[in-house]
Amino acid sequence: MSNSFGQNFRITTWGESHGPAVGVVIDGCPARLPVTAEEIQADLDRRRPGQSDITTPRKEADKVEILSGVFEGLTTGVPLSLAVRSSDQRPGAYDEMREKFRPSHADYTYQAKYGHRDHRGGGRSSARETIGRVAAGAIARKILRLAGGIEVRAYVTQIHDIVAPPVLRLPTLDEVEANAIRCPDEATAARMIERIKQVRSVGDSVGGVIECRVRHVPAGLGEPVFDRLEADLAKAMLSLPATKGFEIGSGFAGTLQKGSQHNDPYVKHGSRVGTATNNSGGVQGGISNGEELVFRTAFKPTATILQTQKTVDIHGAETELLAKGRHDPCVVPRAVVIVEAMTALVLVDHWMRQAAQNQAFRF
Numbered sequence: 001m002s003n004s005f006g007q008n009f010r011i012t013t014w015g016e017s018h019g020p021a022v023g024v025v026i027d028g029c030p031a032r033l034p035v036t037a038e039e040i041q042a043d044l045d046r047r048r049p050g051q052s053d054i055t056t057p058r059k060e061a062d063k064v065e066i067l068s069g070v071f072e073g074l075t076t077g078v079p080l081s082l083a084v085r086s087s088d089q090r091p092g093a094y095d096e097m098r099e100k101f102r103p104s105h106a107d108y109t110y111q112a113k114y115g116h117r118d119h120r121g122g123g124r125s126s127a128r129e130t131i132g133r134v135a136a137g138a139i140a141r142k143i144l145r146l147a148g149g150i151e152v153r154a155y156v157t158q159i160h161d162i163v164a165p166p167v168l169r170l171p172t173l174d175e176v177e178a179n180a181i182r183c184p185d186e187a188t189a190a191r192m193i194e195r196i197k198q199v200r201s202v203g204d205s206v207g208g209v210i211e212c213r214v215r216h217v218p219a220g221l222g223e224p225v226f227d228r229l230e231a232d233l234a235k236a237m238l239s240l241p242a243t244k245g246f247e248i249g250s251g252f253a254g255t256l257q258k259g260s261q262h263n264d265p266y267v268k269h270g271s272r273v274g275t276a277t278n279n280s281g282g283v284q285g286g287i288s289n290g291e292e293l294v295f296r297t298a299f300k301p302t303a304t305i306l307q308t309q310k311t312v313d314i315h316g317a318e319t320e321l322l323a324k325g326r327h328d329p330c331v332v333p334r335a336v337v338i339v340e341a342m343t344a345l346v347l348v349d350h351w352m353r354q355a356a357q358n359q360a361f362r363f
Contacts, residue, residue, distance in 0.1 A: 005236070005345065006345060006349040008349055009028045009029065009143075009345065010026070011024050011132065011133070011136040012024065012027075013133060013136075014132065015124075015132070016120070016126065017121030017122055017129075018118075018120035018123075019086065020085065020086060021083050021084060021085045022084055022128055022129060022131045023084060023131070023132050024082050024135050024136045025079050025080070025081050026069070026079060026139060028352070029069065029075050029077070029079075029143075030075065030143070031074070033139075033142065033143065034074055035073070035074070036073065037064050037065070037066055040066075043141075044062045044063075044084070044131065044135060046134075046177070046336070047062070047334055047337045048061070053180075053197070054193055054197060054329065054330065055333065055334060060087060061087065062131060063084065064082055064084055065082070065084070066080070067082065068081040069081060082132070082136070086128075094119050094121055096321065096323075099313045100311055100313050100314075100319060100321045101311050102304055102309075102311065102321060103303065103309050103321075105122065105303040106122060107119065110123070127241045127242070127334075127335075130240065130338045133342060133345070134341045136341065136345060137340065137341020138341070140344035140348040141340070144351065148216055150215070150216045150347065151214065152212065152213075152214050152344050153171060153173070153213055153340065154176075154210050154212040154213075154336045155167065155171055155184050155212075156181055156208060156210055156333060157296070158209035159181065159196065159330060160192075160195050160199075160207070160208065162188060163188075164185045164188040165188070167185075167211060167213075170213050170215050181196075181332075192208075196330045199330075200329035203305055203306030204301075204305055204306075204307065205302035205303075205327075205330060206329070207299045207301040207302075209332075210296065210297050210339050211295070212294075212295055212296070212340065213293065214293035214343060214347065217288050217290065217291075217293050217347065218288065218290060219287070219289050220287060220288060220354055221351060222286045222287040222288055222350055223287075224285065228285075229283050229286055229288055229346070229350060230286065230295070231286065232346050234246040236343070237297040240338060240342065241331070242300050242302065243298065243299055244298050244300045245296075246295065246296070248294070249282070249294060249295070250262060250280075251295075251296065257279075262279050264276065264278060265277065274289075275291055278292060281293060281294045281295055297339055299332050299335060301330070302327055302328055302330065304327045305323065305327075306323060306327075308322045
């Protein structure tokens with residue numbers, strides 16, 4: 001099982017949903033970076049369960065501990081190890097799932113691959129694994145901010161069939177955090193919240209779309225062919241639980257345009273070259289062009305719902321399952337900070353690769 005991500009800035013996450021703790025090891029973090037647990041905690045607080053009445057009621061403080069790699073407030077250059085201990089565990093709620101596979105969950109596929117699985121809350125396939133990603137993303141985000149003032153902001157644009165008006169500028173963090181759904185359009189956010197409450201009342205779930213914008217990305221990040229910037233972003237986003245789609249710039253809508261409509265004309269922006277439009281989403285030929293990165297990630301409805309569903313057990317016998325436990329009726333609001341974290345991890349890794357390429361040799 002591969003649990004690592006990145007090349008120069010490499011993370012390895014560990015832990016299961018109902019294990020004693022989850023966390024991450026970060027290798028490649030530069031030395032002398034000021035880091036405090038409070039900085040990391042700010043992002044973990046945005047991800048943690050029990051934030052509102054439209055998320056899972058599981059109560060976890062998700063308090064981060066820095067186990068290694070920081071001395072006297074500065075990174076030392078050795079691997080950082082970050083841990084979050086679990087406290088509100090109720091593994092008994094998953095006893096029936098020891099032998100019964102939840103539809104559209106990873107229960108069957110994990111059993112087919114490994115022949116043995118942790119059925120408690122999905123074990124390693126649980127979204128609780130993303131705690132490590134968010135903790136590492138907080139470090140990556142700080143490096144990007146100090147290195148080039150890069151800003152990463154994600155927000156909800158769609159819940160079920162409710163779509164927010166297009167976002168034409170980078171929202172502030174306060175605008176995104178102003179409501180429980182994390183949609184910067186207040187009127188649409190209210191409708192989205194009501195939709196989630198409605199489906200939750202009948203034991204069902206819904207999905208949605210998160211858009212992410214990144215400002216001040218320098219031109220030149222990304223590699224030709226296999227490590228294209230958008231390819232690595234797509235891998236990062238589709239590695240998240242419940243994701244089913246990724247598009248950048250005009251995305252699938254661009255298929256409805258002609259080349260004369262879709263092409264981004266080059267223009268002069270002060271002292272730099274830029275584009276008049278941004279249908280490319282900030283990436284051309286797999287390499288950032290200096291414009292704002294804009295992409296979207298689609299999340300399916302939460303697989304575990306509180307309705308009786310047909311399934312089979314580990315012996316192949318047909319049966320029914322009524323799931324218990326505490327689950328999000330929609331994972332999208334809590335996934336906003338996770339999308340930001342994975343974006344920061346991709347960008348800091350490519351930024352380090354670009355810096356190494358340009359500074360390794362001087363002619």
